Amino acid sequence: MTAIILKSLQYRWPDASNLTLDIDSFHLGANEKVMLRGPSGSGKSTLLAALSGIIDVPKASVLVAGIDVGDLPGSDRDRFRVDHLGLIFQVFNLLPWMSAIDNVLLPCRFSKRRLEKVGANPLETAMRLLGELGLTDPELLNGPASALSIGQQQRVAAARALIGSPEIILADEPTSALDEDAKDAFVELLLKECDASGASLMFVSHDSTLEKHFDRTVELNVLNGRGV
Numbered sequence: 001m002t003a004i005i006l007k008s009l010q011y012r013w014p015d016a017s018n019l020t021l022d023i024d025s026f027h028l029g030a031n032e033k034v035m036l037r038g039p040s041g042s043g044k045s046t047l048l049a050a051l052s053g054i055i056d057v058p059k060a061s062v063l064v065a066g067i068d069v070g071d072l073p074g075s076d077r078d079r080f081r082v083d084h085l086g087l088i089f090q091v092f093n094l095l096p097w098m099s100a101i102d103n104v105l106l107p108c109r110f111s112k113r114r115l116e117k118v119g120a121n122p123l124e125t126a127m128r129l130l131g132e133l134g135l136t137d138p139e140l141l142n143g144p145a146s147a148l149s150i151g152q153q154q155r156v157a158a159a160r161a162l163i164g165s166p167e168i169i170l171a172d173e174p175t176s177a178l179d180e181d182a183k184d185a186f187v188e189l190l191l192k193e194c195d196a197s198g199a200s201l202m203f204v205s206h207d208s209t210l211e212k213h214f215d216r217t218v219e220l221n222v223l224n225g226r227g228v
């Protein structure tokens with residue numbers, strides 16, 4: 001199944017004079033990994049908000065994992081998000097009083113679908129994902145998330161996005177706080193995990209040095225019909 005289909009998607013923020021999104025057509029295939037680029041203010045975060053049902057979009061303009069996001073009642077959107085999407089946003093939204101491990105396990109608490117996919121031992125999966133992302137110190141993993149560095153929080157957010165194999169991972173500048181070596185390692189791990197679970201990835205970044213890791217690069221201005 002195609003992971004994402006956009007068709008005649010237009011979005012204007014309230015009181016804005018221009019459309020932020022004006023996309024004729026876009027497809028993201030199953031297990032395809034794309035980098036989304038565009039100048040600051042071009043609408044990259046707005047597009048991720050449209051894909052994740054955070055903003056209202058017209059019916060039939062945004063299909064994610066076969067679901068018409070614009071046709072979902074507000075009350076179903078949280079479930080849609082936790083069932084089908086792994087989100088790694090600029091602000092990692094970890095619950096600061098909870099441990100790193102419990103933060104990673106959250107999607108399995110809120111989504112039966114993710115719990116079923118993760119199998120018999122969610123804790124073991126959480127530990128495996130954290131370990132593959134370089135977080136193994138039990139003291140760190142069991143302490144409050146508020147005690148983690150930004151780079152560590154980022155990796156916990158990635159493990160939380162990946163647990164229970166959602167079909168699509170949306171990442172908004174997840175490497176902005178990392179140094180050059182850590183950036184490449186983080187992206188490689190993310191791609192490896194996407195391949196292992198068959199997930200598709202849309203990865204927003206300004207960093208052209210990361211382009212080599214992806215199946216293709218999409219320029220939002222081109223998608224929006226505005227040239228690069």
Ligand SMILES: Nc1ncnc2c1ncn2[C@@H]1O[C@H](COP(=O)(O)OP(=O)(O)OP(=O)(O)O)[C@@H](O)[C@H]1O
Pocket residue numbers: 013014016020038039040041042043044045046047
């Ligand atoms: N909550 C909001 N209310 C009104 N306008 C908004 C809102 N969020 C974004 N916008 C506007 O939409 C446009 C696109 O913003 P967006 O954050 O999607 O761009 P971006 O490409 O992600 O930028 P950056 O690379 O700087 O993060 C901007 O003009 C911005 O002012």
